[in-house]
Amino acid sequence: MNSIYFLLNFFIGACLASHANVIYERWDTRNFIFSRSYCDNCKSTLSLLDEIPLFSYLLLKGKCKYCQKNIPRELFFFELVGGFAFCTINFSDKSQIITSIFIFSLLLIAISDYYQNEFDLIFIFPAIITSILFNRIYLFNWIEWLSFLPVLIVLSIYSFKQKMGLGDLLIYVLISTYFTPTFANLTLLFAALILIIIHFTENNLASYNYPFIPFIFIGLIISKFIFEQ
Template sequence: MVVFSFLFGVVFGSFLNVLIYRLPKNISLIKSSSCPNCSHKINWYENIPLFSYLYLKAKCSSCKTTINYRYFFVELMCGLLTLLLYIDFSFTLDFFLYALFFYILIVLSFIDIEYKAVPDYLLIIIFIFSFFCTNYPFFQALKNACLFAGFFILLDFILSFYIQNIKYKLLKDIKLKTQKALGEGDIPIISIIGIILGLKAGIVAIFLAGIFAIIPSIYNLILKKDTQMPFIPFLVLGFLFEFFLNISSKVFS
């Protein structure tokens, strides 16, 4: 069953890759898969999760264009997360609720990485769905969401004011004149962290997200690359780290 849970996650990871690629482009989900470069129809044996990526050596069998690493990484990540959920919850209702919840977070993260924006309807879906996943009573969960969202809206206002008025004048960079500190999609994800983890663990998760985001930020600063980074992936990473840490501490306590 442990192996099955991993394979279960890997298969869903393959479908998540379809969502990540097609949702922002408004491409039908029932359309057969093809190479985005040469339109080569992908055969069934070229579409086996994990295996096909390695078998094809990360290249299209027709035009030899490199296949994005994301396809392999998302499948592997989904497999490992599903495996961890099975270890903690077995095949219970909580397992399926959290699995679906995490899958949506993965889709949001990778869309944000590529486009630095995410579909509003996915944010609404996962926000509503988070109330079915939390162990907190509805009004307590809603209170946590409002506290987290309210604080970060205020933080966004303060940081954006600094970027647009002080940093802009110091660096003479016209791009900073309209730059926001936090994206609109970050606030719902922050609220969801409060809904699921509560105040104390939620604060730790967001602190971890900030720590995780520092390394690529410093890297971009050194190389003088585009400093605007998607924050949702780091929020999700901090959330997952704290979520499984809390589950483990409860199991071994």
């Protein structure tokens, strides 16, 4: 039963990630709710089978079946990440629904940051609202404050010196207040470790500017799995 629950939520998460990608791509035209999906290259309307997250990419071997142009691998990656992000969410629980809204907002930001190294401020509003209304600051003990304030100060200094984006700092604060500082610090740790591994794997220059929020989002997924065990 747990396996079915996991797989169903994974599929829901992949669908949400797919729609988040559509929202990002069509944000300028606001044409992402009622319109049908189509190939960005040949503009052919996709069938229902073509829109199944992950599976359609694998079945089509990463190519549009109408024009044979490659489907961006990033779409498959974000659907996969989205599946893992939501697979432990209990969609019958009100508090978990709130968490899913928070996570979806961060996913949308991560997608935008990946492509543009920036994001539209409206993307972060759901996360800000949920963090304000359902924050856990009142539950922080002195250990939580000691783990939160030093990291906040360091990140603020880096942001002031423009060595990291203000958005990264804001994301850290939101995760800390909605979950806990311990959770947020672990998320940052995993994000940094993954970034270091990728940096040395790709042999990019030290000055290469990586979008950090996608790594934070992956770190959040790993942290959720650890905290929910």
